[in-house]
Each structure stands twice: as C-alpha cells, then as structure tokens.
Amino acid sequence: MAQSQGKALMTDTVLSQEDLAGDRGASEEEQVAAVGGSRFWTRFRRNRLALSAGGFLVLLLSLLVLAPYITTHDPEQATRFQDGLFPPGSDYWWGTDAVGRDIYTRVIYGTRFAFTAGAVAVGTALIIGVPLGLVIGFFRGWVDRIIMRLVEAVVAVPAVVFAIAIIAVVGTGLVRAMFAIGIVYSMIITRLTRAEVFAAREELYVDGARASGASNLRIMFRHILPNIAPALIVQTTLLFATSVLAEAALSFLGLGAGPKQASWGRLLRSAQESIDQSIWPAFPPGIAIFVTVVAFNVFGDGLRDAFGREARGGRVGVGDVERADVTDGASVQGASAAANQPDPTALLSVRNLSVRFPRPGTTEDVDVVHGVNFDIGKGEVLALVGESGSGKSITALSVLGLVPDPGKASASSIMLDGKELVDMDFNELRLIRGKEIGLISQEPSAALNPAYTVGRQIAEPLRYHLGMSKKDARVRSIELMTRVGIPDPEVRIDSFPHQFSGGMAQRVVIAMALACSPKLLIADEPTTALDVTVQGQVLDLIGDLAKELGVGVLLITHDLGVVSELADRAAVMYAGEIVEAGTLVDVFHRPQHPYSEGLIKAIPRNEVREGELPTIDGVVPPPWMWPKGCHFAPRCPHATEQCREKDVELRPSGASQTRCIRADELDLIGVAGKNKRTFVPIVDTEVRDD
C-alpha cells in the first residue's frame, strides 16, 4: 500500500527502510512469500519480545499440570479459619484471603480456569465462526446477506451484555458463561473468515483449483482455509487474551466460576468483599490476569508481524521536519574554493548540499545526496534528471527544509534571491515556503487533502502569508483557478479533491503553488501520474506561467521528454551526485558523461528502430553500496581501473561540467537534432565504443 501511495515521498526521497534494503521488487515478493514457510520462523525468531511471551505462555500451560506439585495449600479450603487476611509471609507466600485461603495456591490454580475459559470460548467461536464464514463468504448471495445482518445485529449489542443475555438462557457457571462469550466471539470470527474468503476467492489459485475440477467443499477446506489461516491464528491468539479478561469479569460478577473455585475473577471478587480491611489480596490475581493478557497480546502481535500482514510503521513524522533544517558547516572534501561561493546573480544558488540518512538496521549514516551544487536564474527552468534513487527529489525537499526524519541535510549555502536559507529554523523557513517557493508534487490527488474543498486549500497560503480576508482570498483563488485553466472556477472552488480528474487536480496544485506569486517553483515529477494526453497541457501551463511570471523552476524528472519540452538547462543526477550539468542543448547534443548518454539513448523516438530500446543495465544501488571512485563505474561500459581509484570531481568539459574523468577521450553520442517543442530526434547512430 505504502508502495504506491507514497511513491513521491517514499521511493527515492526518503529511501524508506524497504527501499534502502534493496530494490522494491524484491521486497514486495518477500512480503507475499512471507506467509508460511521458513521465512515466517526466521522473522518470528528475530522478535525476541514475542518469543519470550510465547515462552511465558508455555510456562503458564505447564502450571495447569504442575499446580498440585508446586502449591502449598488447598485451593478451595482454608487450612485454619482464623488465618484470614494474612499478609504475605513464609507460610502463606502471597498472604491469605478473608476466609484464610492461600492466595498463592489459588492464583496458580487460577491458570486452569483461565485456560479452560479461553479454550471453551475460542473453541466455540472457531467451531461456529469458521465454517459459517467460509460458507457465506464462498457462496455469498442471500444466505450471506441474512447471516451478516444477524452478525451485525449481535455486534451492535455490547459483548458483555449479549453474553449476559445468553447466560440468562443457558445458566451460570464457568463453561456455560464462556460458551456464551464464545458465541459473541464467533461473530468476530465469522466476519473475519468471510472477509478473508472474499479476498482469497479472487486469487488465482482458487480459479486454478476450480479449473482442475475440485468440488466447492474441497476448494473451501483444502485451498482457501490454509491461506486464510494466518489471519485466523492471529485473531485466535488475541481472542484468547480477551477470553481471559471475560472469564475474570463474568466470574467477578458471579456469572462464571462458582464461589469456591479458584478462578482469578472469583479471587478478585473475594478481594473486593474485604477491600476495606486489606487491599493486598486484589493484587496477585489482578497482576496474574494482566500478565497473561499482555503475554497473549504480545505473542499475537508477534505472529502478525511475522506473517507480515501489518506494515511496520515508518519513522516519518511531522515533528522531524523541525529538525530537518539545513545546517551550516558541510565541508565537501576537496571541493574547489570557487565552487563553494554562491552565485550572487542567481535566483537560487545551492552549494555543497548533502543529505544523510541512517542505513536501515544500523546507526551508521550514509550520504544519499552528496556535494550538490546548482544555480537557477530568474525565469530559468533547470531540470534535475535521474533515475529513482538518484536523490533528486530529496535535493528539492532540502531547499524547502522539508527533508523527512531521520534524514539530515547540510549545505554550505542555499541562497534564494539574496537570502541565505541555511541556518534558518523551521519557522523562519515557513515564511519562505509557499510564499517564495511553491511546490508542485508528483501525484496531484495525493497532494490535496481529501477532507477540505480545493478553495480552502488554495486560500490557505493567501490567508497565512498575505493576511488576506476570507472574502479576498476566495476572489483571488477564483482568479488563480481561472489562470490555470479550470473551467467554472466559481463552482469548482467548493468541490472536493476527489471530484477532480488527475489533470484538473494538478492544475489546482499549480494554482496553490502560485498563490503567493513565488519566485521559485519546485516541480517534482509534475506529470508522472497523469495521462499522456494531459501531460503536455500541464507542461505547457507550467512553462507558460514560468515565462509569464518570471518564475525560476526547478524541475525534477526522470523523463527526458519532459526535460526537452520545458528546461533551459539540465543537471543529471546519479547516485546522490550531479554527474553532468549544462545547457539543455549541450547536454542533449554533446553529453559529457556516459550516464547522460545512456539516458538519452533510452528515450523512445518517433522512428523505425531495430531491436529493443537500449537500456542501462541494473539499477541505482542503495547508498551504502555506492562504490569508491566514480559511482557509475559498475554500470558504465567505458569504466577503467582509473575510474575506481578515487572520487571524481565535477569539472568543466566542453561547454558543460562533468564528473567523468574520461570525458575528453570518449566520444559520447547525444541527440543529433533538436526541435524544442516536439523533440523528435532524427538519427540514432551506432554506438561507437572505443
């Protein structure tokens, strides 16, 4: 799930745990394959907390048998009547209750009742719930509708109340009470099984089984049941925990275990009766219940994690943004002194920007962006080009001071129109964000808050930065919506984001980014999520607005087609570094780095071509695997020993800058001709490798 929705933020910017762990494809497969098999056990064994909870439960189980041997007194009779409410001591380890029964003995025996209770309740729930859920989930139709209505009706009654009502019918007593609880739980199991069957039905293996002539019954029990088992096992464990609580509760009320029986609920009841004399007897059974329930819960959660059904929470949080300022003092080893000085004439001038993230599973930090320099002039469009994982999005976020936790950005300088952004704290940067820098992100539907009308969202920066009244902000929002080409803005302003198509939603985002007439626009893959037909319109809009309003644009993209439409200059990023920078014409026609050449060759063109589209083999490796020397060397067809010896600096080559030491000797192929609007490269010559 996080995989698709968080693409912009997660994949190549945050370098989430999974992405850092390797390429995404593998981790998805891992998740799918994780159900069952040895991977389950390795994962579970790694979870020490759940393991010890399991160990503790085994210990409790052994108490069922061992109780008579390790206890000191009779669980149901007092040794001497006058021994009431003894404090803990050598004879009565945990003291005695009001009638002189040994609390230690009773608590130990209590495990028998707790487990009996759990077994009866969960057993009942499974026996009723699983077949029922399987059947209604499999056959659906009117049976399903009627039974689900019943289930929902029962669930509407508070569980305890319903159980009490059943007890009214079947009578009191431990087993009967837990049977009643089991009936309530069977509703939960039915619902769960049904939902899982619904999901499993759609899977291929069910079709396969049906095609091979298996009967419905066989499909249900042989094919579907094993696949929904993980969810059931987890739920069963958790229900065991609530059964222990329910037993205690009902016995406490006098509806469960009998007065003499040493159930934990009964112990609490007798403790409560003498509570004004001594509070102590309430503690041992209370703690016993508590510890047992915690153990079951931890064990169940551990199982769930091991089955891989629930995604682990990421570590991205808003509070972290506060720390994600761009601090001074980054010293890039050996960077030339001249390169360290920001360009005073540029609109945005970034020097020595680095971003560090801890490598997942370790405390060691790795650079995901390293020593990045670039300048954007007023009204100029700079394209930052690279594959996923090259660090281009995180570079853009650094400028806004929005590097997600636990990343740390540093730079020697980030100058925006004469203002130094490095060293600004979160609140100082806040006055820059949205006012002087506008952000357009990848997925317009995700970038808009689903809970508010687009009008409110466009008006927000107007009200915050320009102090406009509600009325003025609304008028201005309508103007903005008109400007970005949204029809009927007076009506659409009160619509919610889900009522917009992707292209229209992106126009809303652009209107929002432009609301305060920013000097700089950061467009992070602005067209990736859009239909091809809409892409061109949105690009045209951004380009026109940039020219018209004199806004500088930092365009992040992996799509060279987009670059050729919009950009004046291009900076090619690979593995956290800018490997080549120059004007669009220079980079496209006379690439100075083999990586740029590879990207250019991979552009599909309007021409007849034989064989497959050339691609660059492999993917960008995760940051801790970046090699010494040239980062691209392992994938470079031209790499030599020399390339791997030491880190390569960005240096002038031709009209551009490059990080390739062999740029002069190589004869890299660019685009032979270029027409800015349509970009139809004419010839693709053979690769002349030397």
Place this chain on the structure above:
Amino acid sequence: MFMVGTLVFFMMQLNPVDPTAFLLGDDTTDETVERAREDLGLNRPVLTQYGDWISSAAQGDLGVSWFNGEEVTTLLRQRAAKTLTVALGSMLIAVTLGVSLGILAAIKAGRWQDRLVTVVSSLGIAVPNFWVAIILAAVFAVKLRWFPAIWSNSRTDSIWGWIYTIILPCIALGTAASAAIARQARSAMIGVLQQDYIRTALAKGLPVRRVIFRHAMRNAAIPVVTLMGFQLSALIGGSIFVEFIFNIPGLGTLGVQAVQRNNMPVTLGFVMVTTLVVVIANILLDMSYAWLNPKVRR
C-alpha cells in the same frame, strides 16, 4: 445518510430476533418460573407471548418486572441516566487522553515519547477495568475518602455532586479505552503524516500546529471514530462492573440482578436499552463520517 438508513434497518431486524431466542430458551429450561407461569402468562403459546411483547415494546411498553411488578420502562428510565453519564464521562476521558497521547506518539514517532506511549498503551489494554475500579475504590474512596464509595441520592441532586460521584468510575472505565484509542490514533496519525498532502501543507508554509490539527487530524480521525463506536459498546458493557464496584444503582446492576433471578422482562429490557444506546451512538458516529470524509457524502 445511506448508512443511517441501513443502521435503523438493522435495529428493526434486531428486535424480533433476540427476544424470541430468549423466550424460547426460558420456556424450555427454567423450572423455577414454572409455578409463576400462569400468573405471568407464560402458559400461552410462545408466539402469542412474543407477539404481545413485541407489539407493546414497539409502543414503548416493555412489560412489568416479574418480581416486584414495577414497570420495566420506569425501572430502566430511573437507572439509565447513571449508566449513560458514566459511559459518556469515561468516553470523554478515553478520547481526550487517548487522542492526545496518540498524536504525541505519532509526532514523536521513534523517540522516547512514542515508545513510552506505545508500551503504556499496550499494557493499558491488558488491565481489566474492573480491577482498576477495585483499586481506585479502595484507595481513593475507602482509604483516603476523597470520593464517595457509594451512590447517594441526596448528593447527586446537584449536578456537581453527580459529577463528583462518577469521577472515579469514569476514570476506571476510561483508562483501558484510552489505551486502545491511543494505539489507534497513533497508527492513524502516522499513516496520515506520511501522505503527500501533509507535505503539500508544509510546503505552503503553514505552521506545524495547523498542519497537525487541521490537515492531519481530520483524516486521522476516521479510523479513530470507528474505534470509538466499538469502545462505546465496550464502555456500556464495562459500566456493569463499575456500577457493581461503586454501588451505583444503574442499568448494569439491574441487568445482572435480573439475569441472576431470571427476571425475563427486565433482562430483555436491559438488552434492548443498551443496544438502543449503542445503535444511536453509531448513527451519530456515522453522521460524523460524512463530515470527516467528503467522499461518503451524497
């Protein structure tokens, strides 16, 4: 609105199903009532009884108690206020505490505050609420005498006296519920904070407080509200124990007594009323969905 209609429909469905089961069960198993059967009209065919009960119940008449001949509706009305205020009070505590802890944990995800909240809340859901009630009653009502240990009609005549009396029960009930809500609020909030629109809001230069309380909270509230529905049901159930421990003559004590004495009309009325409360609460929660999530609006 559609959901409200569905729920009301479920409620209608619910009424005929449960009472028949109970009447049937009672008819065949219980001997103690046998003698009184004639007086109570239990010798009539089950379906006639059921028909009578359901038709008068539909008019708001739930019959009379088999023991003292009191009107069941009167009994329930006298006691409902106590149970409801306890349940709502504990809900208030649970939501306030749970949501603030959950948000704190989410904002500080991975830091000590988060770990503390996570540990405390997973322990919190394992504590039996009636045990908390016992301890609170013993310490604050019996030992320290800060709060009353027993319901007194003279004190609860005033609204402050009422609140004062139900504070301890509410805390006892609200603790476990707040732990569950904190867990849900935390994971919902963490999920929402990773959304693109949060980054958009930050990129607009909004203050963190506004981003969290406006942009994130409303979206994170949806799963929390769902959980509140379940929790309210659990709280009404839990109030039975708390009433028992704090000697509050509420619905719970009435219901348990009725079950123990096999007082069928009262038991039925008890189930009906608690269910009604839960159903009404769920309708209200469903209405809040429409406000929280524009997509479900029609």
